Amino acid sequence: xxxxxxxxSVVRRxxxxxxxxxxxxxxLAADRRIFAADLxxxxxxxxxxxxxxxxxxxxxxxxxxxLKEIEAAGHDDLPDGEDVHEAIETAVIERIGPxxxxxxxxxxxxxxxxxxxxxxxxxxxxxxxxxxxxxREALLEVADENRETIMPGYTHLQPAQPTTVAHWALxxxxxxxxxxxxxxxxxxxxxxxxxxxxxxxxxxxxxDRERTAELLGxxxxxxxxxxxxxxxxxLLETIQALSTLATTLSGxxxxxxxxxxxxxxxxxxxxxxxxxxxxxxxxxxxxxLVRAVAGDAAGEVQGLTTxxxxxxxxxxxxxxxxxxxxxxxxxxxxxxxxxxxxAVATADWNEEVLAxxxxxxxxxxxxxxxxxxxxxxxxxTAHEVVAWAAENGADYDxxxxxxxxxxxxxxxxxxxxxxxxxxxxxxxxVASRNSRGGPAPAAVATTLESARADLDAxxxxxxxxxxxxxxxxxxxxxxxxxxx
Numbered sequence: 001x002x003x004x005x006x007x008x009s010v011v012r013r014x015x016x017x018x019x020x021x022x023x024x025x026x027x028l029a030a031d032r033r034i035f036a037a038d039l040x041x042x043x044x045x046x047x048x049x050x051x052x053x054x055x056x057x058x059x060x061x062x063x064x065x066x067l068k069e070i071e072a073a074g075h076d077d078l079p080d081g082e083d084v085h086e087a088i089e090t091a092v093i094e095r096i097g098p099x100x101x102x103x104x105x106x107x108x109x110x111x112x113x114x115x116x117x118x119x120x121x122x123x124x125x126x127x128x129x130x131x132x133x134x135x136r137e138a139l140l141e142v143a144d145e146n147r148e149t150i151m152p153g154y155t156h157l158q159p160a161q162p163t164t165v166a167h168w169a170l171x172x173x174x175x176x177x178x179x180x181x182x183x184x185x186x187x188x189x190x191x192x193x194x195x196x197x198x199x200x201x202x203x204x205x206x207x208d209r210e211r212t213a214e215l216l217g218x219x220x221x222x223x224x225x226x227x228x229x230x231x232x233x234x235l236l237e238t239i240q241a242l243s244t245l246a247t248t249l250s251g252x253x254x255x256x257x258x259x260x261x262x263x264x265x266x267x268x269x270x271x272x273x274x275x276x277x278x279x280x281x282x283x284x285x286x287x288x289l290v291r292a293v294a295g296d297a298a299g300e301v302q303g304l305t306t307x308x309x310x311x312x313x314x315x316x317x318x319x320x321x322x323x324x325x326x327x328x329x330x331x332x333x334x335x336x337x338x339x340x341x342x343a344v345a346t347a348d349w350n351e352e353v354l355a356x357x358x359x360x361x362x363x364x365x366x367x368x369x370x371x372x373x374x375x376x377x378x379x380x381t382a383h384e385v386v387a388w389a390a391e392n393g394a395d396y397d398x399x400x401x402x403x404x405x406x407x408x409x410x411x412x413x414x415x416x417x418x419x420x421x422x423x424x425x426x427x428x429x430v431a432s433r434n435s436r437g438g439p440a441p442a443a444v445a446t447t448l449e450s451a452r453a454d455l456d457a458x459x460x461x462x463x464x465x466x467x468x469x470x471x472x473x474x475x476x477x478x479x480x481x482x483x484x
Contacts, residue, residue, distance in 0.1 A: 027082070032075045035084055036120075041112060045195060045212055047064075047483070048207060052207055068484060078090075079094065083320075110199050110230075114231075115216070117323055118218070121190050122469070125187050127334050128183060128242065132180045132245065133462065135340055136173050140169070142165065144448060149166065159363045161363055162359065162363050162439075165349055165354070177455075179241065186237045194221075197227075230311075230316075235304060235322060236304055238326060238330070239329040249336050249337060249340050250293070253288070253290040262357070265349050267343060267347050268346035271342060289336070293332050296329075297332065297333055300329040358426035368382075372414060388405060396417070399411060
C-alpha cells in the first residue's frame, strides 16, 4: 500500500467516523414524547427490583432520587445518547455513579421502549376517544334540535328522498360510535405490559412482571417475551382504527362543505375564513383540512404496514421508524375530530332553504310508489307509473295521467287523491317513514334515546379508564415515596 493510499484511507475513515452514523441512529429528539413515560417505567422497574431483592433499598433510593432530579431538569437537559432510555440511564449514572447502571438489571431497551410506547399511546388514544365523545355529543344535539327540519336526501349526489337534519346527523353519530368501539378495543390490546421480557428471551433474574404491570396501570402482561419485545401490531391496529375514524370525518366534512355551497348551512366564523381577494366569500377551510386528514392517516397506515412487513422475529432497528406513524396519526385525527365537532356544534341550518330543496327532483316519488303498492298495485308496476309521471310533469296531474297510461284505470280507483297529495309533500313523506332507524320524528326520538344511552355507557367506560390510570399513578407515587 502506498503512502498516498494510506493517507486516503485515513481521510475516508475520518470523514465517515462518528457523526453521520450516530445522528442517523439517534431518536433522542423524537423521544421527547415518551420522556415522562420512560421515567414512569424506570420507577416501576426499580421499585419492583427492590421488592424482589434484586437490588438493595439504598440503591433503589439513590436511583429514584436521581430520576426525580432528571424529571425536574427536563428532556432538554439530558446528555447525548442514541435514545431517551440510554440518555436517562447515563444521567442517573452521572449523578450517583456506577450503581445507577443497576436500574437496567433484568430488562433490555427492547422491552423498555415497547412499554414506553404503550404507556404513552394509552394516553393519546384516551384523548382521541374523548374527541369522539365530543363529536357524538355535538351530533346528538344537532339531531335533537332538528327532528323536524326537513332537508333533501341524496344518492349519487342526485335528489333522492326528503329526510331531516336529525336523520343525517344521527347517521354520522352511528358511524362515530363504531369508530369509538374500535378504538376502545384497540386500547385493550395496547394496555398490556411487555416489561420484563428483556431483549426477547426473558431474564435469569427472579422478577415480578405482574407487579410492574400493576404499578404502570396495565391490565396484564404480554406473556411471550419474544412477542413482548418485537410486536407492533398494537400500533397498526390503533392507526387503522384512527384511519377509519378519519374516513368518517372526511365524509362528514364533505357533506357539510356541499351543504354550505348550496346554502343549507352556514358555518361559524370560527370554522371558516374569507378570501384574501374576494370579500364576499366564506370558505369552509377547517372542514377542507378535516377532509384531507383521511389521506394522511391512510398514508401512515401504509407506511407502518410496509415497515412491519416481513421483519424477522425479535427486535429490529426498523421499529424505531415505526412509532412515528402512530404519533402523527393520533395527533392529526384527534385534532380533526375536535374541529369537526366544533364546526357541527356551531353551524346554523337554514330551514327555509332546506325545505324548498327537499322536494326538488321529484324527491317524493318513492313515497308515491309505496302508497300505490300499499293499495294493491305491484311495486314494480307502481315504480313504472311514477317513473312515467317523473318524465311528464312530476306532479299530481302527471301521476293521474300515468295511471291511465300504465294501469289503464283512474288513479282514484287505486288510491284516495288526498293520500297522493299528502305523499307528494316532503314533510308528509318524511313522517310516513316511521320504520326503525327512519327519519320520521318518532323514529328519530327512539334512535336518539338509544344513542344517548350508548354514549353514556362509553363515557362511563372512559371515566373508568382514567380512574384506573390515576389509581396506578398514585400507587407508583406512593411506592416511590417510600424510597425517596
